[in-house]
Amino acid sequence: MTESLFDPRTVAVVGASDDPAKWGYWLARGALSxxxxxxVHLVNARGADVLGHATHRSLRDLPETLDLVAIATPPHTYExxxxxxxxxxxxxLVAITAGVVYPGGLPALAxxxxxxxxxxxxxxxxxxxxxxxxxxxxxxxxxxxxIGVVSQSGSVGLxxxxxxxxxxxxxxxxxSVGAAADLGVRELAEAVVAAPHTRVLVLYLEDxxxxxxxxxxxxxxxxxxLTVGGSAAGRRAVTSHTGALATPDAVVxxxxxxxxxxxxxxxxxxxxIAQACLAVSTPVRRIAVVADSGGQGAIAAELAERLGLEVPAFTPATVEALAALLPPDAGLSNPVDLAGAGEADLATYPKITEIVAPEVDAVVLTGYFASYAADSPALEGAEQAAAAHLARTLTTRPCLIHTMxxxxxxxxxxxxxxxxxxxxxDAVMTGLSALTSPREVRPPVPRSPAPPGDVSGFTALRRTLMAAGVAFPDGRLYDGxxxxxxxxxxxxxxGPAHKTELGGVVLGIGTPEDLHRExxxxxxxxxxxxLWVEEQLTTPGTELIVGAHRDPHAGPVVTFGAGGVLAELVADTVTALAPLTHEQAKELIGRTRVARLLNGWRGAPPADVDxxxxxxxVLGDILEARPELTEIEVNPLKDGVALxxxxS
Structure with a gap:
């Protein structure tokens, strides 16, 4: 049904105006285009001509039925x-006016x-x-x-x-979604992305x-x-470490x-990013940089690597081919410094690009190419011939250009x-760096049955997790x-979630007398x-945190990272939607810095990553299957043992 929103058979603008400072002017102007x-029918309460066209005083005066009505009249007129x-x-109906007055409010209007x-x-x-x-x-x-755009902020969309x-x-x-009294982001975005002339979709969401x-x-x-909300974590009271670490930004x-x-x-x-998507159809990891100067090449290469791209050295055969075309003082590795060869012969740019393209996923030209004709019209023919050569030959490897x-x-x-x-x-590398991973939708993980058992309180939760295969040290309630x-x-x-801060944990108790006193x-x-007492785990290992948290919009998410008392301080964590498969969980672990410690850092024995x-x-399955829970956490987790x- 939304197709008639974007391609209506008839359009009416209510509140049409001749005043360019008013919405009614722009709506009328756009409709008439x-x-x-x-x-196109224009409605003006006074019946005055608008943009040289006659108007109607009311929609009731129109001679035919309507597909689409755009409304830019005062709030009290809406009913x-x-x-x-x-x-x-x-x-x-497209309602422009803010502060609409309607009996029963926006739900009644919808x-x-x-x-x-x-x-x-x-x-x-x-x-x-x-x-x-x-x-x-x-x-x-x-x-x-x-480019298709769906925006919760009209100004950002424009x-x-x-x-x-x-x-x-x-x-x-x-x-522009506006207040979304009726049609929301999902339905409108589906209509925009489905259009044949939409090749890439940009969403701006404020929630x-x-x-x-x-x-x-x-x-x-x-x-x-494009979204905001990462700073919301600072305004949100949390009980557990997981709630603090699974920030809105991490959930996004x-x-x-x-x-x-x-x-x-x-x-x-x-x-x-949209421009890079339109030019590049496959993931990009390795790039070649071809520059007019050593400085521009160095800046481009360093920026690329900071953004997660690779700038690999060329093979000897490629270096030899470059040396045959470039001056003796040219840079022949990656980045390539043309050392004036491009200025001397504009055909050098596409020739060099052809040579280096087979070794990488994309080529970046940085410097003056594409600017010659703008400054020297006499060079327009030669530069456009070089550009045409570039466009014809780069059919398997994309080329992106930075020009001064x-x-x-x-x-x-x-x-x-x-x-x-x-x-x-910056613009070139920002776009390319967004394309380093394949654009693959993760198939939904089949919901697993939650481990049976009570999770209310530590002892019940411990029994349930142990029954699901989570190891704990031997321990029991302390009765004196x-x-x-x-x-x-x-x-x-x-009871307390933050035991250490409250003095609720004592380690290294060596005798019964020490235990009674503490x-x-x-x-x-x-x-x-x-009080709970348990055997202290004395084997070496890295303290980790694993938690599942119910986000109000995304649902259950699992967070993994460095744990113990340093969980929030180090903040080396990654978050993913739950439930997870075992392989997805291992892939998530590999995204963190602490993963290097788990794999055996500097000769240390590797941890049990499985x-x-x-x-x-297990934690993701429990939260997914038990909607009454908000979060569940194991922290610290050391050498596969929950401490x-x-x-809750």
Whole structure:
């Protein structure tokens, strides 16, 4: 049904105006730009002409039924205008006005629209746009192109459109979600990404209410997520270490990995990634840098490696081929320093690119190429011939260009040929670095039955986890007598999540007398909680944390990383959606720095990574299957043995 939103048979603008400072002007102007494709009706309460076109005083005066009605009238008019639009047969309403006054509020407005068989975008929307359908119901002027945009902020969405135009690109479809009283991100994004003229989708989200629907949305076309919210962790009270470590930012990254979605931090970065996606169809890891100078090559290569790309040295055969074309003082490894050869003969650029391309996934030209014609019109023919050579021959390896002056006829030619041209090397490398991993949607893991047993309280949780194959040291509740355990012992208070900070853990207890004395002190210090005593694990090993946390939008997530008292301080963690398979858990472990310690750092014995992965799977399964739980945590986990556990 949303197709009639982007390609309606008829359009009406209510609140049409001749004043360029008003929304009614831009909506009328945009609607009239598509008048050759569909009838356009302008509604103005005074009946004044708008942009040289006659208007109607009310939707009730229109001679035909409507597909789409855009509304930019004062808030108090909405009850009447919406009723008139639905009576006129409107299938979609785009509500621009903020602060809409409607009896019963926005839920009642949405229900009224849906009950009439129609759908609503907004209120507080900044409109819709479809370049192929000639629909431009938004502020300003957007440029046609291959990028679809769905935005919870209309201004950010329009900024994406303007930034795309500066890069020689444009938008296929755009929709500003607004207050989303009816149509939300999922439905609108599905309509935008499904359009044949959309080749890449950019989503701007101010919340993660789309949740795991992001996984279903991402598919054959690249999807870029621009979002905010990483700082929310500082405003959120947490009980466990897991809640502190599974920040909104980490959950966004987990969703993106599961959905095969690329993450952007700014609108400009989103456009740079989109431009790289349009030029590069396969993952990029190894790149060649071809530069006009040693300085530009060094900057480009260093930046690439900082962003996770590789700049490998060339084979002797490639170095020999380069030496045959370049001056004696040229740089022949990677990066390549042309040492003036490009300026002497512009055909050198595509020739060198052809030589190095087979060894890498992509080639980056950095320097002055594409700027010659802009500064010296006499060089336009030679430079465009070199650009045409580049476009013809690089069919298996993409080429991206950084030029010092991103304007002029050669830049236009290259962009039209699908070769990205940027004014900074940062833009080139930012785009490429987003393509280092395959865009693969993670198939959902079949839900496993939760391990049976109680998880309320430490002793019950311990029994349940042990029954599921999680190892614990031998221990028991301390009743003041001989615990019958091997010394040294650990004494801890049951209840607090942050025991160490509260003085609720004592290590290295060597005698029964020490145990009795420390137990008395702990009861006095903490007002008499139950105490637990267990054998102290004396084997060497790295303390880890494994936890599962229920995010309000993404659902259960598992977090793994460095644990113990350093969990928040080191913050070497990674988060993924639950449930996990055993192999997914091991792959997650490998993403952390602490994984190097587990694999045997400097001769130390390797840890039981399979045991750690098993704990991750079990905790994820429990939280996935038990909606009454918010979080469950094992911290620390040492050499595959759980030293403490917590659930709530």
């Amino acid at each position: 598509g008048a050759s494709r569909r009838p 009447q205008v919406v009723g008139d639009a639905l009576d006129a047969g409107a299938r979609h 229900e009224r629209v849906r009950s009439a068989g129609a759908r609503l975008v907004g209120p507080t929307s900044m409109g819709v746009y479809d370049s192929a359908a000639g629909l431009a119901l938004t502020w300003g002027t957007l440029t046609p192109g291959p 900024e994406l459109g303007y930034l795309a135009a500066k890069e020689g690109l444009g938008l296929s479809r755009f929709v 993660l209410s789309i949740g795991r629907d992001l996984i279903a949305l991402a598919g054959g076309k690249p999807v870029i997520l 990254d987990a969703l993106c990995r599961a959905a095969g979605v690329m993450r952007a931090r700014t609108p400009q970065e989103a456009i740079h 002056r991103p304007e002029g006829p050669t830049v236009d030619f290259l962009r039209a040929a699908g070769i990205p041209v940027h004014g900074t090397i 007598g001989d615990p019958g355990l091997s010394y040294p012992l650990v004494l801890k208070a049951l 137990a008395a002190r702990m009861r006095e210090r903490l007002a008499g909680p139950p 045991a750690v992965a098993h704990v991750m799977v 403490d556990a917590y659930a």
